[in-house]
Amino acid sequence: MPELPEVETVRRGLEPALKGARLTRVVANRADLRFAFPEGFVQRLTGASVIELKRRAKYLLAPLDRGDTLVMHLGMTGRFDIEGADKQERPGVFHYAAPANPKHAHVVFETDRGCRITFYDPRRFGFMDLIATEAVEAHPWFAKMGPEPLGPEFGAGRLIQMFKGRKQGPKTLLLDQRTVAGLGNIYVCEALHRAHISPLKPSGGVKKAKLKALAVAVKEVLAEAVEAGGSSISDYAGAGGELGYFQHSFRVYDREGEACPTKGCKGTIERIVQAGRSTFFCRVCQT
DNA sequence: CCCACGACCTGTGGGC
DNA sequence: TGCCCACAGGTCGTGG
Numbered sequence: 227m228p229e230l231p232e233v234e235t236v237r238r239g240l241e242p243a244l245k246g247a248r249l250t251r252v253v254a255n256r257a258d259l260r261f262a263f264p265e266g267f268v269q270r271l272t273g274a275s276v277i278e279l280k281r282r283a284k285y286l287l288a289p290l291d292r293g294d295t296l297v298m299h300l301g302m303t304g305r306f307d308i309e310g311a312d313k314q315e316r317p318g319v320f321h322y323a324a325p326a327n328p329k330h331a332h333v334v335f336e337t338d339r340g341c342r343i344t345f346y347d348p349r350r351f352g353f354m355d356l357i358a359t360e361a362v363e364a365h366p367w368f369a370k371m372g373p374e375p376l377g378p379e380f381g382a383g384r385l386i387q388m389f390k391g392r393k394q395g396p397k398t399l400l401l402d403q404r405t406v407a408g409l410g411n412i413y414v415c416e417a418l419h420r421a422h423i424s425p426l427k428p429s430g431g432v433k434k435a436k437l438k439a440l441a442v443a444v445k446e447v448l449a450e451a452v453e454a455g456g457s458s459i460s461d462y463a464g465a466g467g468e469l470g471y472f473q474h475s476f477r478v479y480d481r482e483g484e485a486c487p488t489k490g491c492k493g494t495i496e497r498i499v500q501a502g503r504s505t506f507f508c509r510v511c512q513t
Numbered sequence: 514c515c516c517a518c519g520a521c522c523t524g525t526g527g528g529c
Numbered sequence: 530t531g532c533c534c535a536c537a538g539g540t541c542g543t544g545g
Contacts (some may be wrong), residue, residue, distance in 0.1 A: 228538060260521070260540085284539075299536080302538055303523080330523085349522045351539060394515065403540090410538055502518065504536085 230375065230408030231451035231472065233284045235492045236306060240343065243308055244288060247337035248275045255332050258458045260301060260353040270294060270356055271335075283371060283407035287362065297367070299350025307418040310341040359458045375444050376452075380406055380440040389429040389437060396429045397500055400444075409444065412457065412479045417443040417505045419478045422488070424512045425498075425505050450475065478506040486511060 230238070252271040254263055264270075274290040281287065288296040298304075307326055315322050333345040333354065347354070358364055364440040372388075373379035388405045389396070400414045409417070418425055420443035423436050432440075451457060454472035473480075477487045478495050486493035486508035493510030 232538075299539080301522095301540080327524095347522095348524065349537090351521070353540095392515095398516085401539095412538065438530095501516080 227304075228284055228304065229282060229410035229413050229457075230281075230448055231413070231454075232456035233286065233300060233408075234281055235456040236300070237279055237286055239279045240286075240306060240308070241261055243337065243339070243341045243343060244276045244279050244335075246276065247339050247341070249273065249335050250338050251334075251336040253334040259332060259347060259350045260299075261355070263354060264356050267354070267356065271296065282368060283374070283403060284410070289359050293324065294357055295359045295362050297355045297357055297362070298345075298456070299353050301347060301349060301353070302379060303349045304345065304347040304352035307344045307346065308341060309344075310339075345382050370404050372403060372405050373407065375406045375408050375448055380441070380445075382434070383442040385437040385441050386434060389432055392429040394429055395425055395427070395500065396432060396440075397425045397505060399429050406444065408448070411503050412476070413444070413447055413451065415479050416447045416477060419488075419512060420447060422511050422513065424509070425500065425507050426509075478508065481506060 249271050250273070252268045254268050256341075257263060270292070271290070274292045274294070276296075277289045277291060279286065279288050280446060284299060286298040288298070290296060305326060326344070327348065330346045331344050332350070335343045335345075337343070345354075362368060384406065388399060392399060396418060397414050398438055400409050400417070401411065415425075417440060421436055421440040423432055423440060452473040454475065457472040457476070480501045481495045482497040484495050486495055488511045490509065491508060491511040493508040495506055495508055498505050498507075
């Protein structure tokens with residue numbers, strides 16, 4: 227599922243169940259996800275209390291009262307299901323169209339508030355680690371990470387700085403978490419379309435006016451998606467229509483062959499492959 | 514520095 | 530129905 231809006235949606239869904247809760251029981255059903263769990267993973271978590279649940283880019287961070295921070299990444303197919311008391315506080319987030327396959331239930335957390343949270347991840351591109359809280363910022367995952375796109379440190383200036391003189395295409399630069407942290411394939415396609423920037427041209431040649439539009443487009447598309455509860459592509463459907471429906475608002479992603487939605491544009495959405503990943507765009511209005 | 518590409522892993526959907 | 534291939538939201542590493 228997860229780019230920034232989806233991870234933020236998950237964070238908001240889990241927060242009522244985890245914030246301030248003590249982990250009374252933790253089970254790891256295997257020794258690794260993408261990476262091996264750290265030494266003593268289960269023991270270090272069991273009995274600890276979660277101070278808060280934060281997000282940085284696509285990572286979830288749960289600082290614990292013991293000085294460690296539980297760092298979690300959903301990879302491509304990571305998903306949390308929640309059962310028990312705290313589920314009621316945020317209906318919708320965990321109402322999936324299809325039940326999770328129990329064979330992919332890799333980690334289970336139970337809390338002192340009578341809640342069970344299960345992490346499922348069929349492809350196991352997700353991962354979890356425990357990092358000393360004061361060392362999180364310096365950790366390689368975070369040290370070179372760019373600004374949060376929805377925060378004040380990100381704006382046209384950042385894009386102008388990062389795009390200057392670069393031959394790489396804008397998609398590559400936006401997917402690079404050092405430029406700005408939290409975008410993935412979908413929202414990059416959407417932002418470039420909104421800003422009318424061609425994914426085929428070198429980044430260094432994009433005019434400043436367009437980079438200003440791009441910064442606005444990035445913020446807008448992410449904010450709208452967060453507001454919609456993220457996007458649900460294949461395995462997940464929001465309940466009650468209030469969560470996880472942003473996929474209906476995609477202008478180009480997965481819309482190959484459809485008419486370009488730009489006002490007055492007669493183009494058709496194309497799909498091409500760049501760096502092994504699909505790019506959806508309109509070659510008429512993205513120049 | 515810049516690409517293109519493959520690797521990691523499993524599931525799903527389309528075409529035949 | 531079954532089979533095979535292409536493809537999937539992310540990240541990391543290699544080699545030219």
